[in-house]
Amino acid sequence: MSDLTFVLAGPVRHGVRLHAQALGRRTRGAPLVNIEDGALPPGPVHLHFTDRIFGRDALDAAERLAALVGTRPLSVTLHDLPQPSDGASFERRRQGYARVVAGARGVQVSSEHERGLLEQVWGACGDGAMPPVAVVPLPVDRPTRWGPPAGAQGSTDGAVVVLGFVYPGKGHAETLAAMASLSTGVPLVAVGAPSDGHEDLLTELEDEAAAQGRSFVCTGYVTDEDLERWTARAAIPVSAHTHISASGSINRWISAARRPIVTPGAYVGELHRRAPWAVTVAADLPAAIGAALHDPTSTWIREAEWDGAALPDTGTAAAMQLAAIEAIGLA
Incomplete structure (x- = not known):
């Protein structure tokens, strides 16, 4: 492992932060740093980005991220990709996300559908070749129990x-x-x-x-x-x-x-x-x-x-995330 750092951002209960934290904790040798703790250590960083936890809108979020990262090599996982259903915020959202992508060495998304959305964003707002994009599905851990517990709701009056x-x-x-x-x-x-x-x-x-x-x-x-x-x-x-x-x-x-x-x-x-x-x-x-x-x-x-090969668990997703970072030379 190189001097790669995983950065946690956003409210402690936010799903994006919790997801980033879960994958980071399953990656041996890479420290986890809270963005609230101040300046980041030198060297490459990987973080999970959604505009909603970085700024008042996507363009502001992109500017704040750029200021935070500075000249450090950046690998980023994008969440909540812009799409036309965003309505009035769609244009600023896709401009903001394009700026984040432009500042990254490599990008990860959570589905092929998101890869397609990102390609549309870059086609409309990007400049030149888009950085490499890897798909790392959101993890699904194998259940620890099967079937309803004793006394659980199961009739037509359940919620x-x-x-x-x-x-x-x-x-x-x-x-x-x-x-x-x-x-x-x-x-x-x-x-x-x-x-x-x-x-x-x-x-x-x-x-x-x-x-x-x-x-x-x-x-x-x-x-x-x-x-x-x-x-x-x-x-x-x-x-x-x-x-x-x-x-x-x-x-x-x-x-x-x-x-x-x-x-x-x-x-x-x-x-x-x-x-x-x-x-x-x-x-x-x-x-x-x-x-x-x-x-x-x-x-x-x-x-x-159950077919675990169809749905990667947290450990597998963490390994996929790291492999994508290694593929762009940041780990």
Whole structure:
């Protein structure tokens, strides 16, 4: 190992930081440094970047990153790639991401879909040849137990559960709309807190649920122990994100031996091709949720179905990350 340093950035509970930390801790010989601790040590650095944890917008984030890194050789993993669904922020986001890429020796993304999004960003805003891009899938660790725990919810009065931060497009509103024809005794539970600036979405979801005659509950931030309980006891796991490019939430369900109901999209299609046993792709979300309520066993992955070669675990993903850094001569 050379003098490569892994840099951690963002709030300690943010998924991007937690992902970077997990991979860094599984890489022997490379120190982990908190960006908040001050100046970085000399030598090459690798960090995980999303504009939302580096600046007030993508261009500001790119400038802050450039100032932080200085002349150090940079390898970067990009998250939350810009796409047209970003609306008014799309242009500034893709300009910002192009600047980050321009300052890097090599880039990593979490899916082939994200590679395609990045190629579009670079084609519109980049200059010259794009640095090498490697795909390192988000890890899915093998479950430590199989099947529902004793006393877990499994009947038609159990909750439909969505994991992760609450924000527009995450899939909470879409899931609630799909539940309109279900028994009003089936609640929707959002396991996670609202993203900053989107607290008003909770009121909208509560009002819509009330109009259906059902309850909506948002747990707020949950500990790992609480999250483990929710993934085990949820009746119906759902991920209906409208513009997903890679998903830690889906992977969390899978690593709990749950087979979530997911809505079609480029990334979901990619995941389904790799591991068709891991998700239920639903073109008709109301019908899929209704079917799962009548057959809760369909939301569980059997141990005999598990294929670790299709879904790299944390150790494998860390090795893939390091190999991509080594390929550009920074480790």
